[in-house]
Amino acid sequence: MxxxxxxxxxxxxxxxxxxxxxxxxxxxxxxxxxxxxxxxxxxxxxxxxxxxxxxxxxxxxxxxxxxxxxxxxxxxxxxxxxxxxxxxxxxxxxxxxxxxxxxxxxxxxxxxxxxxxxxxxxxxxxxxxxxxxxxxxxxxxxxxxxxxxxxxxxxxxxxxxxxxxxxxxxxxxxxxxxxxxxxxxxxxxxxxxxxxxxxxxxxxxxxxxxxxxxxPLELIRRHSTREVAELRFGVGEHDELAERLADLGERVEVLPDRLLVYSQDGEHVLARVHERGLEPVATLVRRSSLEDVFLRLTGRTLVD
Incomplete structure (x- = not known):
């Protein structure tokens, strides 16, 4: 067409x-x-x-x-x-x-x-x-x-x-x-x-x-992982903690209000974070989405 x-x-x-x-x-x-x-x-x-x-x-x-x-x-x-x-x-x-x-x-x-x-x-x-x-x-x-x-x-x-x-x-x-x-x-x-x-x-x-x-499914499989662990810490702590957690997933993204750890098993990431004595203010494990593809491909969310 x-x-x-x-x-x-x-x-x-x-x-x-x-x-x-x-x-x-x-x-x-x-x-x-x-x-x-x-x-x-x-x-x-x-x-x-x-x-x-x-x-x-x-x-x-x-x-x-x-x-x-x-x-x-x-x-x-x-x-x-x-x-x-x-x-x-x-x-x-x-x-x-x-x-x-x-x-x-x-x-x-x-x-x-x-x-x-x-x-x-x-x-x-x-x-x-x-x-x-x-x-x-x-x-x-x-x-x-x-x-x-x-x-x-x-x-x-x-x-x-x-x-x-x-x-x-x-x-x-x-x-x-x-x-x-x-x-x-x-x-x-x-x-x-x-x-x-x-x-x-x-x-x-x-x-x-x-x-x-x-x-959509092909793009997610090609450019992201199966799951994402979202970790929210105190204001100003995310850049420093990203380096300490870099080995827990295939990659770590730093957003203004949280860290995203990309891996095949998000619950395993959370367990390892707690083993290291870190206590996030809030956590969430979810499947990868197209928004994660954008973070990977363009380095920013869709609305900028």
């Missing part, structure tokens, strides 16, 4: 995307992850055929966006990070007007609006004003609007930013159902749990480059 080879994007002297290779397969959920400034948004805008490629080869649905931009845009849906809904219109009219932009016949749009309102569980809010909706409802309406043209590819930029946990899970369910229906999903996210829940495959971007690619 999407093929990129050596794709670059420059803004004057600044090269935001520095030559990436990406393949997105039909019907999968594909993620772009990385810290702010990694080049994710620039890449998404090129895929959406609204920003020209500076160098390299990009094909969307088998077409060149420099030549067939309108044809590509007619077959993709875009869910932006910010909800750009029309607050002066009702929920139903937001979808109806957007459908008419695509040139759909009035009868077809009306049927499609009813179908989408049911899909995102907003039928009862059809005649409500957008201002009366909760944040989660607005997000679901934005997703519904991006589906009005029955897209082959749906681009989602930070689809659940700012939502509470319950609303996030509702959105995840809707996106999972879309994937089951054969819609190809391409998303960016700052939430590691979201990437693990939704993405079949993903790439990690940093400084305009792809630094890792694979399924």
């Amino acid at each position: 999407i093929r990129a080879r050596g794709v670059r994007k420059s803004f004057g002297d600044v090269e935001a995307v520095r030559g990436i290779d990406v393949d997105v397969r039909r019907g999968e959920a594909f993620g772009f992850l990385g810290p702010n400034g990694a080049g994710k948004s620039s890449t998404m805008r090129m895929i959406a055929a609204v920003s020209p490629v500076s160098a390299g080869e990009l094909r969307i649905l088998g077409m060149d966006p420099d030549v067939s931009g309108p044809e590509i845009r007619a077959r993709i849906g875009v869910c932006p990070q910010e909800d750009t809904l029309d607050n002066e219109l009702t929920v139903r009219d937001n979808l109806y007007v957007y459908g008419r932009y695509f040139g759909l016949a009035r009868k077809e749009v009306r049927a499609r609006v009813d179908e989408l309102l049911a899909f995102v569980q907003l039928t009862e809010k059809a005649d409500a004003m957008v201002d009366d909706l909760s944040g989660g409802m607005k997000r679901r309406l934005t997703i519904a609007r991006s589906l009005i043209n029955r897209p082959d590819v749906l681009l989602l930029d930070e689809p659940t930013t700012g939502l509470d946990p319950q609303a996030r899970h509702v959105v995840w369910d809707r996106l999972f159902r879309l994937k089951q229906q054969g819609v190809t999903l391409v998303l960016t996210t700052h939430y590691m749990d979201e990437a693990e829940q939704l993405c079949d495959r993903l790439v990690v971007m940093d400084k305009g480059l792809v630094v890792a690619e694979g399924s």
